[in-house]
Amino acid sequence: MTRVQFVRWVLKPAVFAASLAPLGVLVRDALTGGLGANPVEEITHRTGLTAITFLTLTLAVTPASQLLGAGWLVRFRRMLGLFAFTYAVLHFLMYVADQTWLAGQGLSLALVAEDVAERPYITVGFSAFLLLVPLAVTSTRGWVRRLGGKRWQRLHQLVYVAAAGAVFHFLWLVKADTRRPALYGGALVLLLGYRLARRRAARRRRTASIPAPAAPEESTASG
């Protein structure tokens, strides 16, 4: 079995199954009363936490593949990103249900819109979620072709904004214990920092490789 085959037929299905595990555990706990005294809150928190975890993992793929020299890792990036989106959808749906149906309000989208507008941490979280939608839609090979690599890449840089939004959303909602959101924030800073440093290094290399124009110092000195 070649490495490509191994990745496609063994590793990918394994990662796919592992990515479904948080949902499986959630369903199991929901059926066995394992969600504690406040299941709605538990589902909201768990799906949110899982979404931001997958978002962080997605952003870690490129640096990891470069640092480890393991280019094949990039093959998992889209899957992880789509799982981040999937869990974000579940998180969002639970929130909407909690605001409308479970609040005895019927499915009023106006109510959701009002809450989104009124509460900054919801505004930020909702914006981050919205930013993920076009990325999920254009995650297919066909869309890369249609948009062209450069434009596609630029569009998908929105994921940084979404991730930052998700971290702020998390940081903003905790009452006093900021340890966990800070952990995700730290990871995000590291992953973005790595990219910026790498880009700067690349630019420096480019400028260094351009032949320097004739040095003016000598002529000034002699003149």
Place this chain on the structure above:
Amino acid sequence: MLIKRPDDIRSSEITDEAAYLDRRRFLGTAAAAGATLLASAAVPGLLAACDTSAEEARPAGTQEDELTPYDDVTSYNNFYEFGTGKDDPVRQAHTLRTRPWTVVVEGEVHRPQTFDVDDLRRRFPAEERVYRLRCVEAWSMVIPWLGFPLKDLLSAVEPTSQAKYVAFTTLYDPQQMPGQRRSVLPWPYVEGLRLDEAMHPLALLAVGLYGKELPNQNGAPMRLVVPWKYGFKSIKSIVRIRLTREQPPTTWNVSAPHEYGFYANVNPAVDHPRWSQKRERRLGDLFKRPTLPFNGYGEQVAQLYAGMDLARYF
């Protein structure tokens, strides 16, 4: 549609207003009552005496308030001294040693004293009170507490005429309370009431729930329960009660003053800056219910705040 809610408390339990206002004589009577109770302190089996079933103890007119199951009451707790997760206290609070335990009552009182918690319990027999507990996080429970009115203890130490507030302090011991090793909040936890709030007959010092000893995660061996205020006012594992002239600094109010006021009365009209307080989820319910002003105890306590702007003094 105006519906007068039936009283949650039998009228026989409510102090007559005239007696309530006649504070000086009231204190004298209370002191006499305290002495009588002291005389009967030899009676053992304090908790057993209160082992009436919750069904009997529930006041008329509150049938809609089903008791929250014991397991939920004792496994879903905010007690940051044992971690900030809801299930941290039930897992970690076993490290708390609740005996021997003393409570210092001091400050603006004529008779400052250090009480052993067991002496307190002999002196002030526990009665069952079914109260709603509304957390500032918009969930709520209904709990059958065992305890005695805070006013009984305060009367026993005879507040001076200077006493205006009561400050309560939780144990500070990072060895026993692992959550205190991180400065999530300024430790020790401190809460406070205005003296008239503290003297209100609904304000309870709880020593048990569901007819049993108070579990550690619920604030053993003795905690405050102020049912018309958000849960964080009901301070747990109390070691110090200090009567003061000035409003004491209180933990959440110091930590985030624009989010948590000193009064913290349950009020659906004043949202938390980050979330709505209009509704709450009663644990065990899927659907939320409207939150009531003063957590439904308005008829008993609203007069304490007559003329106050509750949006300002939130």
